[in-house]
Amino acid sequence: MSERRPQRADAKRNLDALVEAAKSCFAESGVDAPTRTIAEAAGVGVGTLYRHFPQRSDLVTAVFRHEVDACADAAPVLAEELEPDEALVTWLRRYTDFLGTKKGLGKALHSGDPAFDALPNYFVDRLVPALTSLLTTAEAAGSIRPGVNAKELLYAVASLSAPVDSENSAPGTDMVGLLIDGLRYAPQR
Amino acid sequence: MSERRPQRADAKRNLDALVEAAKSCFAESGVDAPTRTIAEAAGVGVGTLYRHFPQRSDLVTAVFRHEVDACADAAPVLAEELEPDEALVTWLRRYTDFLGTKKGLGKALHSGDPAFDALPNYFVDRLVPALTSLLTTAEAAGSIRPGVNAKELLYAVASLSAPVDSENSAPGTDMVGLLIDGLRYAPQR
DNA sequence: GATCTAAACGGAACGTCATTCCGCTACTAT
DNA sequence: ATAGTAGCGGAATGACGTTCCGTTTAGATC
Numbered sequence: 001m002s003e004r005r006p007q008r009a010d011a012k013r014n015l016d017a018l019v020e021a022a023k024s025c026f027a028e029s030g031v032d033a034p035t036r037t038i039a040e041a042a043g044v045g046v047g048t049l050y051r052h053f054p055q056r057s058d059l060v061t062a063v064f065r066h067e068v069d070a071c072a073d074a075a076p077v078l079a080e081e082l083e084p085d086e087a088l089v090t091w092l093r094r095y096t097d098f099l100g101t102k103k104g105l106g107k108a109l110h111s112g113d114p115a116f117d118a119l120p121n122y123f124v125d126r127l128v129p130a131l132t133s134l135l136t137t138a139e140a141a142g143s144i145r146p147g148v149n150a151k152e153l154l155y156a157v158a159s160l161s162a163p164v165d166s167e168n169s170a171p172g173t174d175m176v177g178l179l180i181d182g183l184r185y186a187p188q189r
Numbered sequence: 190m191s192e193r194r195p196q197r198a199d200a201k202r203n204l205d206a207l208v209e210a211a212k213s214c215f216a217e218s219g220v221d222a223p224t225r226t227i228a229e230a231a232g233v234g235v236g237t238l239y240r241h242f243p244q245r246s247d248l249v250t251a252v253f254r255h256e257v258d259a260c261a262d263a264a265p266v267l268a269e270e271l272e273p274d275e276a277l278v279t280w281l282r283r284y285t286d287f288l289g290t291k292k293g294l295g296k297a298l299h300s301g302d303p304a305f306d307a308l309p310n311y312f313v314d315r316l317v318p319a320l321t322s323l324l325t326t327a328e329a330a331g332s333i334r335p336g337v338n339a340k341e342l343l344y345a346v347a348s349l350s351a352p353v354d355s356e357n358s359a360p361g362t363d364m365v366g367l368l369i370d371g372l373r374y375a376p377q378r
Numbered sequence: 379g380a381t382c383t384a385a386a387c388g389g390a391a392c393g394t395c396a397t398t399c400c401g402c403t404a405c406t407a408t
Numbered sequence: 409a410t411a412g413t414a415g416c417g418g419a420a421t422g423a424c425g426t427t428c429c430g431t432t433t434a435g436a437t438c
Binding site for chain 3: 200235244
């Protein structure tokens with residue numbers, strides 16, 4: 001049960017390089033980017049890729065988790081650097097960036113492949129607490145209306161960021177911006 | 190612009206056999222069934238398959254259209270054979286069967302592949318008129334409540350037929366049945 | 379620093395697909 | 409019956425994911 005010799009330094013380096021390379025390749029060519037291409041971009045052989053990620057899908061989930069983590073971890077940092085409401089708004093923008101990044105990744109998620117079943121939960125488990133703390137702080141400071149539910153806001157922003165099928169809304173209307181303003185505008189009671 | 194020599198009889202026969210074989214293979218192994226397998230099941234070579242359907246996706250769309258057509262064409266037949274309300278109910282059951290058939294096919298539809306962009310419209314264009322005529326007849330006969338919108342009913346039944354993620358509703362409750370009963374129960378005014 | 383050993387590595391090789399190509403087959407008009 | 413051509417079959421190609429194994433090398437020991 002104890003970790004034997006921890007891990008060789010080059011192995012760790014290669015693993016990081018692989019995740020990074022995969023992130024780039026997925027962003028550039030979609031989640032279907034060939035493993036060979038990713039290995040090459042990371043400067044390793046395919047054998048190395050497959051030792052770290054026995055299945056292609058393992059690499060996909062690793063990238064997903066990595067990006068979710070990065071997004072979640074940004075929350076405390078912003079909370080420390082900015083005023084409560086600015087931290088919140090900046091984080092929501094950061095979150096929409098994250099959503100935009102994973103274009104094809106969303107397709108993979110709902111592809112029915114059981115390899116990805118755990119990801120939606122991971123998404124919620126990591127991001128809801130992050131957003132909740134920002135909301136709580138901002139609410140306590142009186143910067144936003146009270147009673148906003150983190151999970152619902154997460155989903156609302158996600159669906160507003162989703163590409164509209166064709167010409168639903170005027171292209172250029174910043175729906176997320178409207179939503180954020182809505183947060184700030186406390187309802188007269 | 191005119192059709193040259195119409196088409197050779199064996200070609201037509203092979204094309205039908207291919208669509209039929211593909212339907213079986215898709216039902217049995219999902220939409221990812223290999224072209225070789227489909228060609229073999231149809232008793233033809235892969236070359237023949239590719240002459241008729243230059244891309245794999247062309248075969249998928251052909252099967253989809255074929256099944257939509259079969260479903261739509263059933264409406265007038267039922268209308269002639271049965272009482273208005275029975276025709277309607279029977280057709281709705283037929284429609285749910287169709288929905289069940291294309292398990293994996295739905296995944297393909299929303300896979301983002303532009304080859305399938307036209308299919309949702311085809312679905313609506315074929316099925317809405319079919320259902321509308323049944324609804325109109327039944328409504329005129331006073332068998333169902335008036336004012337039911339065909340497109341909405343189509344979507345409602347589809348979403349009720351969709352597999353529930355986990356344990357939403359009691360497994361065994363026939364939601365579509367409830368809906369149909371709802372049609373018959375005219376609201377007291 | 380030299381030596382040793384197992385962790386890691388790289389990339390050729392394999393199996394499975396979709397798709398292409400082209401010499402042969404067999405409809406159909408004459 | 410014959411010719412001309414639409415249509416056919418299936419080997420070949422190329423792109424993948426994944427496996428295998430001989431070689432390299434980090435890092436522990438002396």
